Amino acid sequence: MKSREGEQIDELFREGLDQGKDPTDFRERDWTALEQRLDRYARKKRAIVWLRPLSGVAAILLLALGIWALWPAQPEPSNQQVATEQQPIPAPRQQSEDQSALEEIPAGSSEKPTVAAETEAQEPKKQPTEQPNRDQLAAAGEQTTATNPDRLQKDVSGFKESGPAESIAENAVAMPTDSIKPTDGELTPAQKPNDQQSVQQAEEPTVILNPLVAEADDNIVSEPKDWLIALSVLVAPAYNGVDNLNNGKTGTDVGLMVTLGLSKRWSFSTGALYAKKLYETGFSNDYSNGNNGYGSQDIQTVHADCRVLDIPLNINYAIIDKGQTTISLGTGISSYIMLKEDYRFDSSGGYGENPADVHLVNENQHWLSVLNLHASYQQRLSSKMSLSLQPYLKIPVKDIGYARVRLQSLGMALSASWTL
Amino acid sequence: MEEKELKQLIEGCKKQDRQSQEILYRRLYGYAMKICLRYANNQSEASEVLNEGFFKAFTNIEKYDHQWPFKSWLSKIIYHASIDYYRSNLKWTQMENLEKWNVPSHEATIEHQLRYDELLAIIQRLPPTYRIVFNLYAIDGYSHEEIGEMIGINASTSRSNLHKARQKLQQMLTVAHSIVVLFILKGKAFLRKTGEH
Numbered sequence: 207m208k209s210r211e212g213e214q215i216d217e218l219f220r221e222g223l224d225q226g227k228d229p230t231d232f233r234e235r236d237w238t239a240l241e242q243r244l245d246r247y248a249r250k251k252r253a254i255v256w257l258r259p260l261s262g263v264a265a266i267l268l269l270a271l272g273i274w275a276l277w278p279a280q281p282e283p284s285n286q287q288v289a290t291e292q293q294p295i296p297a298p299r300q301q302s303e304d305q306s307a308l309e310e311i312p313a314g315s316s317e318k319p320t321v322a323a324e325t326e327a328q329e330p331k332k333q334p335t336e337q338p339n340r341d342q343l344a345a346a347g348e349q350t351t352a353t354n355p356d357r358l359q360k361d362v363s364g365f366k367e368s369g370p371a372e373s374i375a376e377n378a379v380a381m382p383t384d385s386i387k388p389t390d391g392e393l394t395p396a397q398k399p400n401d402q403q404s405v406q407q408a409e410e411p412t413v414i415l416n417p418l419v420a421e422a423d424d425n426i427v428s429e430p431k432d433w434l435i436a437l438s439v440l441v442a443p444a445y446n447g448v449d450n451l452n453n454g455k456t457g458t459d460v461g462l463m464v465t466l467g468l469s470k471r472w473s474f475s476t477g478a479l480y481a482k483k484l485y486e487t488g489f490s491n492d493y494s495n496g497n498n499g500y501g502s503q504d505i506q507t508v509h510a511d512c513r514v515l516d517i518p519l520n521i522n523y524a525i526i527d528k529g530q531t532t533i534s535l536g537t538g539i540s541s542y543i544m545l546k547e548d549y550r551f552d553s554s555g556g557y558g559e560n561p562a563d564v565h566l567v568n569e570n571q572h573w574l575s576v577l578n579l580h581a582s583y584q585q586r587l588s589s590k591m592s593l594s595l596q597p598y599l600k601i602p603v604k605d606i607g608y609a610r611v612r613l614q615s616l617g618m619a620l621s622a623s624w625t626l
Numbered sequence: 627m628e629e630k631e632l633k634q635l636i637e638g639c640k641k642q643d644r645q646s647q648e649i650l651y652r653r654l655y656g657y658a659m660k661i662c663l664r665y666a667n668n669q670s671e672a673s674e675v676l677n678e679g680f681f682k683a684f685t686n687i688e689k690y691d692h693q694w695p696f697k698s699w700l701s702k703i704i705y706h707a708s709i710d711y712y713r714s715n716l717k718w719t720q721m722e723n724l725e726k727w728n729v730p731s732h733e734a735t736i737e738h739q740l741r742y743d744e745l746l747a748i749i750q751r752l753p754p755t756y757r758i759v760f761n762l763y764a765i766d767g768y769s770h771e772e773i774g775e776m777i778g779i780n781a782s783t784s785r786s787n788l789h790k791a792r793q794k795l796q797q798m799l800t801v802a803h804s805i806v807v808l809f810i811l812k813g814k815a816f817l818r819k820t821g822e823h
Contacts (some may be wrong), residue, residue, distance in 0.1 A: 215796060223745055
């Protein structure tokens with residue numbers, strides 16, 4: 207078609223469509239639809255207004271909790287300190303009351319020697335009960351009878367020399383009930399004074415003392431549960447938006463997490479989350495490209511569709527650990543690796559000046575740029591498996607992506623964990 | 627609408643006053659709908675685009691500067707709403723089919739006999755890819771480079787689409803012309819018969 211003909215057609219439509227009057231057939235339903243949309247927008251905006259103070263309160267609570275939890279704790283009174291108060295009684299009494307007790311107390315009253323060693327401070331009257339046993343052994347002509355009192359004293363003095371005398375009491379105090387029970391059981395026949403075997407069993411305290419040390423220490427040192435490692439598969443619908451989640455859209459996060467138990471309450475978690483982040487900013491002057499005939503009001507919206515690799519480094523603290531349920535709070539920081547970014551910039555002015563569409567692949571990385579706040583409700587299904595629900599909030603401390611926005615995310619993660 | 631009244635309505639809209647929004651909407655409905663109808667396939671689509679444009683205008687009205695005409699500000703928002711609608715609903719397959727068109731050249735003769743409604747009906751029959759380029763270039767005065775950036779095509783594609791849009795319009799005008807001529811001839815014949823009687 208010749209250009210002149212084309213121009214004629216252009217002119218025909220330009221003039222023909224311009225001369226027509228404005229359509230007057232106002233449709234009431236159009237306004238009703240717009241009114242409803244404006245109402246929804248107003249409600250949403252009011253709800254979002256609350257997010258800012260709520261986020262602030264949550265952050266303050268987490269901060270306070272973190273300070274409280276990380277504050278250097280007062281050293282807890284150890285078993286040794288407890289034992290110190292109990293210790294002065296045993297050794298001296300054993301020596302001083304040794305002979306008199308031989309005559310005054312019948313052999314038949316030699317009950318629970320180990321318990322006596324354990325609770326001398328509370329039940330001093332039982333203290334001499336060890337001695338009659340030794341005497342009976344001596345009468346039986348056994349070598350041990352002669353040496354045992356000395357050995358006991360030697361052992362005791364040995365403890366005193368090697369360290370604080372509390373060690374004995376410590377061992378006794380720290381002795382697990384498992385160690386006591388069999389002794390109790392064995393002592394039952396020892397109530398018969400003439401029974402040689404029961405006497406020998408009743409003499410157990412001198413033999414038990416040392417092994418108890420090892421048993422008690424083993425229990426203290428080994429805490430296998432504290433260093434458990436758990437793998438989690440996580441899926442989370444998330445609401446992403448800019449400016450207090452304004453004009454946000456729903457995306458999805460999926461990923462794998464590894465959690466390392468640092469202690470009974472503390473744990474560290476990291477992993478990789480593939481996040482689909484959709485959002486739309488409102489009109490903003492941030493992307494203004496200058497005067498377009500409307501002063502500074504270069505109106506634009508940014509529609510974004512981003513794929514992000516989120517690498518979190520989180521620390522968690524279990525505030526409640528009861529039965530099969532654990533409730534914890536956590537915080538941390540994330541790195542965003544922008545895998546793919548699609549933006550559409552719309553403006554009401556300067557058509558040729560603004561970028562319309564931007565597509566980027568692996569262009570932006572934001573290391574340690576996003577603050578994580580989360581809570582977690584975990585329910586153990588078995589010794590290995592557990593499910594947890596984790597509401598979270600991600601607040602960038604730097605501008606994110608090509609659009610340079612503070613992209614916030616509010617989500618609810620559902621995860622299944624397997625303890626290795 | 628008087629300038630003073632418009633200003634009051636805009637101030638009301640800035641306070642998100644629903645009554646002011648409704649009055650402004652009603653007053654500018656026809657003006658905005660006229661733009662939307664040119665870009666849309668039909669009345670229903672035009673209403674959708676119009677509401678999108680007004681929604682953006684009402685929720686961002688605090689950015690309007692009074693030293694510039696409000697109608698122009700609104701019209702630019704409407705253009706963009708139209709383009710957004712086009713982009714989100716575009717079926718590129720339509721374009722492939724249209725590439726096969728072979729339209730004979732005709733002289734435009736009786737176009738001026740056609741009225742606004744007929745022209746609007748013709749332009750709405752254009753495929754969206756052609757209609758938007760024709761609207762932006764021929765009626766709203768944008769260059770091919772600008773159009774290319776606005777709708778995500780290059781300038782040469784915009785030129786090509788404009789050329790094909792004109793061909794299609796020419797064809798439709800010719801058909802319309804034939805129908806009009808037929809009606810005129812029929813009318814003349816009827817009048818002649820009536821006169822004879």
